[in-house]
Amino acid sequence: MATQHSLFNESPDHINALLESNTPIAPSALSNAVAVPNSKQDGYSAIYRNAYSPDKLLTIPHPSLDTLYRLFDHTSTINAQFDCYGTRYKIPSTGKFGPYTWQSYQTINQRRTNFGSGLFFVLQNNQFKSTIDDNLDLSYNPHQNQPQSSFIVSLFSSNRAEWGIADLACITYSLTNTALYDSLGPETSKYILNLTKSPIVIASKDKIENLVKLKSTYGEELNNLIVLVSMDPLDRENTNDLNLIEFAKSHQISLYDFNQIEKLGEINPLEHIPPTADSIYTISFTSGTTGANPKGVVLEHRQGVSAVTFCVANVKPIKRAVTYAFLPLAHIYERMNLQYAMFQGASIGFPQSPSALTLLDDVKVLRPHYLSLVPRVYTKLEAALKSQTINNYDKPVLQKIFSGIIAKKIEWQSAHDGAEGKHIVYDQFLQILRKKLGFDRVVSFNCGSAPISPETIKFLKATLNTGMSQGYGLTESFAGVCVAQKFEKDPGSCGAIAITCEMRLRELPTMNYLSTDEGGPRGELLLRGPQIFTEYYKNPEETAKALDKDGWFATGDVARVDANNGNRLYIIDRVKNFFKLAQGEYITPEKIENTYLSKFPVISQLYIHGDSLKTYLVGIVGLDPMTVNQYIWKRFRDKLSSQEEIIEFFKNPDHKLALIEDMNKAVDQEGLLLGFEKVHNIYVTFEPLKLEDNVITPTLKIKRPMASKFFKSIHDELYEEGSLIRKVDTKL
Template identity: 70%
Template sequence: MPPIEYPLINEDSVHIEKLVRQYLPIAPEEVANAVEVPNSKIDGFSSVYRNAYSPDKLLSKPHPSIDSLYKAFHHSVNVRPNGPCFGSRKKLSNGKFGPYVWQDFQTINNRKTNLGSGLFFILQNNPYRSSTDPELDLSYNPLNQDVQSKFIVSLFSHNREEWAIADLACQSYSITNTALYDSLGPDTSRYILNLTKSPVIIASKDKIAGLIKLKEDSPAELQNLIALVSMDPIDEALDANLYVQARNNKISLFDFFQVEKLGAVNPLPHIPPSIDSIYTVSFTSGTTGANPKGVVLEHRQGVSAITFCCSNLRGIEGGVSYAFLPLAHIYERMNLAFALFQGISVGFPQSPSPLTLIDDCKQLRPHYVALVPRVYTKLEAALKSQTVDNDEKPLLKKLFSTAINKKLEWQSEADGSEGKHLVYDKLIGVLAKKIGFDRVVSMTTGSAPISPETLKFLKASLNTGMSQGYGLTESFAGICTSQKYEANPGSCGAISITTEMKLREIPEMNYRATDEGGPRGELLLRGPQIFTHYYKNPEETAKAIDADGWFYTGDVARIDATCGNRLYIIDRVKNFFKLAQGEYITPEKIENTYLSQFPFVQQLYVHGDSLKTFLVGIVGLDPATIDGYISRRFKDKISTKADILDFFKNPDHKRQLLIDMNSSVNGLLQGFERLHNIEVTFDPLRIEDNVVTPTLKIRRPVASKFFKEVHDNLYDEGSLIRKEESKL
């Protein structure tokens, strides 16, 4: 074991805080572009690109002394012990939720220490410990500085303060954790628990019975699971049956508060992690339908992710963040890590339901909001119905249309243009306050493509900037992000200061490093923010990372040489097939183009057959906007989903919808890339059907089988666009 490294001089946390506030974030124009590394181009690849702010080296820490997520959190504990850290809403006697109740940084620090100590206590004194794998070491060893902790803690719930406290407890004792989530299903959860040999799961109470049943059905595979900790109180009398079921399956059952109390009376000193310690194993579902791969993420990648955030985003004093996206996924964990380092208060949703977002925001009034395109498009539709599409109040419609259209015009003049106006900003401020967005200084989006028109409208209508980022589980979320006020939204910005990139040519998909306007090809990443291996999976690791350390993302990108070498994600590798006439089709590119240009559709699955000459598709209508489209196009008023589906069973109506979809992509797709027939429905791509991953990427082999009957019917019906078909 290498010796622990210590600096000669330790800087005071308050001094570090002053440096962070003084020098971060970097000016937007300094990190907005990328540059080529000289003499880095080799055959079959583009040049290597780095951020223009630091072209000669990659950066990995916000400060030399902050080299673990543990130290990042403790920095804020030292600087602002009495500042609000975590906030939650309590359910009132009338069934509604009250205001946010806050716990300060020192309280959270004490609670996670108690929980960590308590976890060791319930495992070391567990009556079923002897039934676990002999290689599973549950002992407490304060000298343990191994990269891999001896056991893995599993977390399973929607976003709540107990989830985050458990995560911090693991950091404090160099324990690796992993996350389960509902969309995995019992088979995949069983696979993860068996692979990791996880001895304890910390879960919300509603998951406990299902987890006990999981072990009951697979006692050999889950022999190591000997403890469950409920995040909610458990009553020995009311929940006696749960205790009996747990004992019958060799599981000790506790609630969160019991474990905290046990830790408080049996305290253990922290075992601080090193920069190489494994923080989490984040399981990511692939698009093939196979078992998920466990992405091993060290504290090194976590601190690099904080560095990426700090370079682009200011942590304002007294700032509040809304932890809406699932903490089981890496996007929200990056947001949480940044917030805790910068001393930003984190408010948690009142429930697992996404429908409570606006109600929470009205109470929380966050400064930082990170959502996904699906949520933003619904927000866009709701705002439009109150403003530019508000036919019931023509005066209000005219006022907001004038203000929003002028801001759209001004914000498109140049990068960085905020389009501020004394009168219009006050009017728009009323709208933002109505939904709790009046203090927002940062809106970010990621995980899937978003329409540039949505970005433009939300910036103008909410009077704030908005960034689109790109990242993966393997990169600890974001490794690039656009400027908040990008004149022509659509890019993911320049590669960040923590990572370098290059593109691999894909001749069979006609993507080359010499393409006009900038290279195109598979995106490759390297740097301190990029993972090093998959958990217990050397075969997949060897496929993903080459001998020089480049990670092959599987995403196809374009680098815009005409605009600062900014990055655009345009396709997926291997997502292509050939039609009967010999044309190659890349369905993801086609889907993204339709979705970005035709806002009345929120899901699309494009399918082709090598024996056919045209494409068919399954369309998922956007319930928030489709009635407006029907009203304007067909002069008909329909509101219920059932009536809308009946409406589009009419071949003339379906054909007109398809014509409008194809018109929206004029100049962007060639004739053979356009759809010729469609199935119209709502929400066809559901996680529970296994046709999409939890991050909503289409599992094409699975989807092709699942929708086979639909595809056959569409091809039997034939092309609805006869004139276009004749051009093929």
């Protein structure tokens, strides 16, 4: 068991005062990494740790706060009367969503106890209990001291207060949970429920019927599923709801709603079963990029607290902060955000829907201080802001003013690390724009899950007059293990390795990534420390592949360490994503895709394909609907009114060639891509990479084996058409 070292060692009575006065740690102290002396081995770089604590890894904010249970107990005591969870409800008369309605920390604290108690009651007194496996123990054991709970609870909904309460109830009673999500599909939901033998799913009402149908189809494999809990109310006088209850019962499932579970728990309260640091908090299933069954990442309370410690050290808290829980709680990134926000006593607003289309409507009402989003949302925001500012050609005076201000802001913020580029007049002007969007209180944007263009970061920081950080993390590390300064001089890094983790790079000679590379080592990123997971659930083979005997986790990501910039981390490629062309050149498609996407904003999706019998690359291009019309007007002097017209327009070889030339011109700067890494022919459409087609993961990584099969006919057509950029097309 790893030794835990806290940020501070004073008595628990002074915890809150200590944290308020000593965190966050100054960005300048955390922004660089150092090599551990004498740690370099053949085939590897040196081991790197954060320069703030080079001698040991820090894992908990205080000795008394070593589980997620204790973190919430601490915050619910200090912040009892303050707002915790906020929800918007529809106004019946208008059909629109109203203001946020808040529940206090004290209320959420009581509801977690009621709900957890109720879960045990409905399982222990279930009429279908005799149908479950003999080794599945549903009993309540207040003296349980095992790292694995006796049964696993499944959660299935978009983000909402009930999700958070159910999660807290599991923490309170040492129950392990897992999450299902729509993008995995019913087959994968069946796989997870069967593997975990989960007897209960807590879901939004719209999921209930399909869950019952899933059991009706796979009754033998899902015989342990005997309870469903609807997060939405069920009305027994409503015919549809009554039929749903009977439908569940006919398949040996008892169906309750959330309020019933809480009421049963309130009547039959149970003593808490506090977890230990070794207790398993969650099993987070990650879909991966191969198309195989997802792997269940086993995460203990120690990893969760380490992740919160990482946040505590890096994020400057705001008294009575408001935050927006938009990213899916089924993924570990938002779960880390939620645990940290609660620990800091923040007011957490949940979205009216999981769609990005309603995000700005919520934000205008909520006016959050922090926003954590993913690159695809930021690039859409960037395009929208550009149309109102530097590209607002319908209002040339505004366009000129914004262009001047934003250019100056970018210049000032690029002066040095930490430069905010403040200006008394410009800031007031930009505040009008911020207020219009609901961003008037935002102090920082955070980005994760995939790389984002440095140019996007620069533009958003300048235009919205606030900080923006790019981080890096994985499910296996309970989200973030490094994050860049929010006012980094040259955006693009993921910052230095966290105080909770250490790293090194493994050489990849086949891909020409070496520890001796000029400017700093390059290779596969390996992570080790208390924030790293311990195993894949019931999957010793994959565990052995991912974790070596010394505890190093092989991430599969290719990174470089910039020796000239504080040993900060840059993610540049994926280990398995390479192939050969006919002339023997090695191609790493993810690097190529990210380069095009960062330098040519007219496209928002790109999938690069090559063939070992061909000498050039082809691509599937997804146009950005926010910027393509302006591009077509500037490049071709054409105005097109629909996406269908635009797709037809780029079927013309001359138009398509011009687009390819512009794409390649954009990456010619600084020699970003070699000649054989550039595309020679493309298929042009809007959003070709869709979750429902099973070609990308929920975190938007391309499933290359699946994508290759899905787009095979298009690849064949592109190669038949041949290279558009060669004067003599050999059509190899």
